[in-house]
Amino acid sequence: MLTKLTLTEAKLFLRDPAAPIAVAGIPLGLLLVFGLQPGIRQPSADFGGQVPLSAFIAPLALAVLLGMLALTVFPAAIATYREKGVLRRLSASPVPPSRLLTAQLLVNVVAALVVVVLVLGVGTLALRMAAPANPGGFLLVLVLGALALFAVGTVIAALAPSGKVASGIGSAVFFPMLALGGVWVPKEQLPGFLRHVADVLPLGATLNALRQAATGAAPSAVQLVSLAVVAAGCGAVAVRWFRWE
Template identity: 70%
Template sequence: MMLTRLTAVEAKLFLRDPGAPITVIGVPVALLLVFGLMPDNGRPSDDFGGQAPLPGFIAPLAVAILIAMLALTLFPAAMASHREKGVLRRLAASPVPPSRLLAAQLLVNLGAALVVVLLIVVGGRLALGLALPANPGGFLLTLVLGTLALFSVGLLVAALASTGRAASGIGTAVFFPMLALGGVWVPKEQLPGVLRGLADVLPLGATFNALRSSWTGTFPAPLQLITLAVFALVCGVVAARVFRWE
């Protein structure tokens, strides 16, 4: 019951800030629509490993960026802000453990991610003729592991940052290099050899490239899935040990 109330409060705070919902919904959907409406996006292209750009790059890009924005910027900033304002300290002195607030924050962010992923998949299908993920098992497994890995990194950022502004800055500093090195700005097939391998061992790049594979019908590479599991475990354990409620 208390977790339900906390989740409802955190959801209201999330929706009350116009920047958060606009960013979470607007950026991925805009990426899908703007690039998806370009001509020939449904035809195979050598630039995208012989796959059509829409299912082979654009749609997975929208999903991966959505999860990364929530996990690396919004979630850690919210948790660090609660610590900065003394909310976690007050909860620690009450019958409600601060971990309930952490769980509520995770539920709100995961709920937002689920809604927008469905919007991308279903809306893309209806508006753009986007093919559904051809390997649904690999797609769901990637979503789960990618979400765990990226939110574990975000939890570590929240654990180390002293203020909400610091958490947002650190998360952004982590987010953009992952975009550059993960095959997101430039398709992995067009990266030099060393960077091509690096794209599969960064959590955002591994998530994105595994989504690309599963959306076009192949199972994600073992290296990508192992990378996500390792990041989820290591960052989650470290964050749990160093996280400060005050």
């Protein structure tokens, strides 16, 4: 039953071209627009002698991807189902509503995985970007970052009464994280206090830990712990307050 439900949710996800185009187009667009700029594939003193394309642009594209899916697309879909009474009807059927939630999570995670492969593939093959120098750490951060961001998204989905409200809340969470997490402005250019904030916010911790793993360093313990705490804390809140109707 979960397989059929997941396939149905995948078809619905692909039927609306806006979501797939945005989810794939924005990260790839960021990679290509910045990746084709002069000097972006050369070591830069602004990035500690690292190549900006692999040390910042690619991690940025992946962090934005996870943030979009987890904080806007996923919660809006679940809240829309609540608004239309789909969750209430499922709660009275033999199919547990939790399966719909699981199916939605699976669709979004698979979409994220596909775009991650596209970003890394296009970067390495078309732009001659270096692969992550610490692949194990890079993968760990992607998993922890996805868990933390989707946990935040599940809290939004748990509380929002409608899809529009969920989109509004998601945007209100997503865009400040872009500003404070080192996305719009690299962490090194933020004031001292905000550098610490960037390593604690889920989106900033994901981006900055990906940056470190991409250059061969180990992700900071602060970043990893903050992601784990957000994933556990928001997951517990979502389970406690999730409403099916």
